[in-house]
Amino acid sequence: MILIREATEADNEALQQLNREAPMRGNLTIRVERIPDFFAINRRIGPFKTMVAETGGRIAGVLTIARHPAVLEGKVQEIGVIRDIKIHPDFRGSTALFRLLYTFLQYALNQKWNILYATALKGNARVISLMGGRAGLPSLVPAGHFIQFNFFPKRRYKGTTRYQIITEEPSDDLLAFFNAWYSRYKFGPVISAESLHDSVVLSAWKNNVRHASIVLQDVSNFRQNVVEDWSFTTGLVIRLWQFFHMFLPLPLPPRKGKPLRCLYVRYFAATEGTACALASLMTRARKMAWDGRYTFLSAGLHYRDPLLKIFRKHPSIPARLYAFILSLEDNNASARCISGDILFNDFTLI
Incomplete structure (x- = not known):
């Protein structure tokens, strides 16, 4: 019973x-x-x-x-x-x-x-x-x-001359920026200073105006994703990745029975018409994932989200x-x- x-x-x-x-x-x-x-x-x-x-x-x-x-x-x-x-x-x-x-x-x-x-x-x-x-x-x-993108970290990063990329601390202005963005979503989060605890906030500024921000977080202290298996197609990519990793400077490849090291893009926001600023932040975040020896930079978007075109430009394994x-x-x-x-x-x- x-x-x-x-x-x-x-x-x-x-x-x-x-x-x-x-x-x-x-x-x-x-x-x-x-x-x-x-x-x-x-x-x-x-x-x-x-x-x-x-x-x-x-x-x-x-x-x-x-x-x-x-x-x-x-x-x-x-x-x-x-x-x-x-x-x-x-x-x-x-x-x-x-x-x-x-x-x-x-x-x-x-x-x-x-x-x-x-x-x-x-x-x-x-x-x-x-x-x-x-x-x-x-x-x-x-x-x-939703499409969860597992982006490959990026070894080289030339920076951007179009925007100034800075790290921000939580502020009323930053919280208002995120909450204004998510007001257009269904089930959008309510961002508070507590929401950004143990996170890194990257923002793209130009002419003293914030154009985009992302929140990066490592959640391995309370959740670990251990790889058990993979599909045939994904397996071909990973086996090549594991082979070339032995003698080329590549990110740490997934291995069965081992936890994935993932850096998450938990939140993102951009001003109207400046989604390209978000692209610069994603490139910078992939470099941070490389420097932190992560296997993936992970982010998820709804299939109707217009920002998909920005995220799809970066190589990834999707779920x-x-x-x-x-x-x-x-x-x-x-x-x-x-x-x-x-x-x-x-x-x-x-």
């Missing part, structure tokens, strides 16, 4: 083991480690509840829902973010996932949350199928996909993340409206 209960700190090691047994599959199959604390990443989002499916003393699955402030229609609202959807391979044919999703639907209704938001990697077909309304669950509205929305109060009318717009997703929190 499968029992659904709230997770406790005592479940930390069992949940770590579940992560090892249920990797995220894609061009790179990644096992997400959360050493030393499984729950630390959820605390970064907001108040959360983690539930586990347990049977015979074993944890068969886990799911988290977190309350998160996000920008919708230019206003800050509380939404429910569905996370940590993991089912142990031994229980994938069971009702564990259905029971977890149903439990959280009831919880969201009791909390009077209207909007629920979830993402799933392309390879997580079981989760995607249930999000389509199977097994008696309400249908979540597909909201397109795809699908988005789903449910609005409980109006039979998904709000969800369908949101799904037609440009969404934001914080890739440091996956």
Whole structure:
């Protein structure tokens, strides 16, 4: 019999083991480690509840829902973010996932949350199928996909004469710059000084005007991406990379069983008509990834984001993340409206 209960700190090691047994599959199959604390990443989002499916003393699955402030229609609202959807391979044919999703639907209704938001990697077909309304669950509205770019670090950087690239500390002016930019997104973040803690902010200035900024962050102190496998095409690239790395100055290549060293572009913003300033910042960030001996500089954008043309200019190994929305109060009318717009997703929190 499968029992659904709230997770406790005592479940930390069992949940770590579940992560090892249920990797995220894609061009790179990644096992997400959360050493030393499984729950630390959820605390970064907001108040959360983690539930586990347990049977015979074993944890068969886990799911988290977190309350998160996000920008919708230019206003800050509380939404429910569905996370940590993991089912142990031994229980994938069971009702564990259905029971977890149903439990959280009831919880969201009791909390009077209207909007629920979830993402799933392309390879997580079981989760995607249930999000389509199977097994008696309400249908979540597909909201397109995000492209996660894993950019190759850049050894040489000539700089730019068009903009002055500087490192900034958090300020009211900087926070206003980011929040004005993200007001145009659905699920845009609400940036505060705390949001920029343990980060590096790069900005492109010209004539005493800030034209673009990016926030870089290393999250390896609470999340580690361990490579388990890769697709055939990606494997060809990586094997060549590993070979030439032995005698050429190339970034550290991925290796199976080893954590990836990733530097994340957590936030980005640009003034209207000066997206080229963002391109200069991305080139500088790739150089910083090289200097820090990272394997990738990672950034994610919605497939409708007009800034994609800037990010696609840089060589990368892409991954795809699908988005789903449910609005409980109006039979998904709000969800369908949101799904037609440009969404934001914080890739440091996956």
